[in-house]
Amino acid sequence: MNNLYQLMTQEKNRTHNIQLIIELFEPKIRKSFLQTNPLDREDLSQEIKIKLFESIKSYDVNSTPGFFEFKEMMQKTG
Structure with a gap:
């Protein structure tokens, strides 16, 4: 099974990959629904x-900083 990073780095226009990514988030979505009105869950x-x-289509994996780049950014701001 592919992990989230692998699915995001592959061609994002593949409908199958987008579907797999959404399925990876499905357990978290369902768990969050326990805090909502049952009548609103389908719409939500x-x-x-x-x-x-929309987020998957617009996200650019290559623009994400690596660990050391992130560390340097944090040191400059803090």
Whole structure:
């Protein structure tokens, strides 16, 4: 099974990859629904999946800093 990083670094336009990424988040989504009104859960689920889809399409893995770059950024700001 592919992990999240592998799925994000592969071609993001593949519908199959986007579906797999959303499925990886499904347990967290369901757990979060325990705090919501049962009548709103289906609508919320659809909205969350739309936002995930949009985020996946716009996210650029290559622009994410590595550990040492992140550490340097934190030292400059703090």
